[in-house]
Amino acid sequence: DAMVIxxxxxxxxxxxxxxxxxxxxxLNHNVMYWYQQKSSQAPKLLFHYYDKDFNNEADTPDNFxxxxxxxxxxxxxxxxxGLGDAAMYLCATSRGHGTFTGxxxxxxxxxxxxxx
Amino acid sequence: AQKITQTQPGMFVQEKEAxxxxxxxxxxxPSYGLFWYKQxxxxxxxxxxxxxxxxxxxxxxxxxxxxxxxxxKSANLVISASQLGDSAMYFCAMREARxxxxxxxxxxxxxxxxx
Numbered sequence: 732d733a734m735v736i737x738x739x740x741x742x743x744x745x746x747x748x749x750x751x752x753x754x755x756x757x758l759n760h761n762v763m764y765w766y767q768q769k770s771s772q773a774p775k776l777l778f779h780y781y782d783k784d785f786n787n788e789a790d791t792p793d794n795f796x797x798x799x800x801x802x803x804x805x806x807x808x809x810x811x812x813g814l815g816d817a818a819m820y821l822c823a824t825s826r827g828h829g830t831f832t833g834x835x836x837x838x839x840x841x842x843x844x845x846x847x
Numbered sequence: 848a849q850k851i852t853q854t855q856p857g858m859f860v861q862e863k864e865a866x867x868x869x870x871x872x873x874x875x876x877p878s879y880g881l882f883w884y885k886q887x888x889x890x891x892x893x894x895x896x897x898x899x900x901x902x903x904x905x906x907x908x909x910x911x912x913x914x915x916x917x918x919x920k921s922a923n924l925v926i927s928a929s930q931l932g933d934s935a936m937y938f939c940a941m942r943e944a945r946x947x948x949x950x951x952x953x954x955x956x957x958x959x960x961x962x
Binding site for chain 1: 878879880882884889890891892893894897899900938942943944948949950952953954955957
């Protein structure tokens with residue numbers, strides 16, 4: 732089945748130690764997104780790639796970076812995790828049909844990050 | 848700026864009853880789409896239903912229907928014959944045509960189905 736895969740499902744890191752979360756997709760979608768979701772809150776968009784074009788949200792801290800080496804994979808790098816970065820990180824994809832409002836985003840299962 | 852409001856932080860419903868989850872929105876774009884997602888405790892966001900701003904009829908998907916009242920800017924989700932497996936967080940979201948692929952979420956409603 733076509734899907735969005737995130738690894739690992741749970742990640743424990745130390746304060747200040749760089750960590751990378753990965754996302755892969757078999758949907759062949761043009762757009763890949765990274766969201767941060769803290770407990771009992773709505774997902775917050777960090778950035779997205781439209782093909783190779785990177786689009787950063789204005790309020791995303793510089794501590795968060797992303798790479799998309801090819802269509803299938805996208806990585807979230809947290810350079811120096813702080814305690815406030817503990818959250819669920821959700822990856823999503825969509826086809827990328829311009830202004831079509833009905834374009835659905837498909838989400839992976841998420842990675843829960845714990846910072847000690 | 849687009850905005851989504853879900854005013855019900857939590858709801859408790861008896862199994863087999865119908866439930867309505869409220870969502871109001873605000874946008875100046877005449878072309879937009881409204882989505883509902885379900886998020887179980889496992890964390891994955893599951894797409895449920897979509898309604899376009901120009902759609903004449905309310906969207907339906909199995910037990911899910913969307914009560915779209917454009918003049919009131921509301922897009923309530925109705926779940927018929929609720930099941931224990933419906934217990935989850937539910938998010939309303941909107942995408943504007945000019946929104947550069949972005950989906951903006953409401954704060955969510957936690958639905959609990961009691962046996």
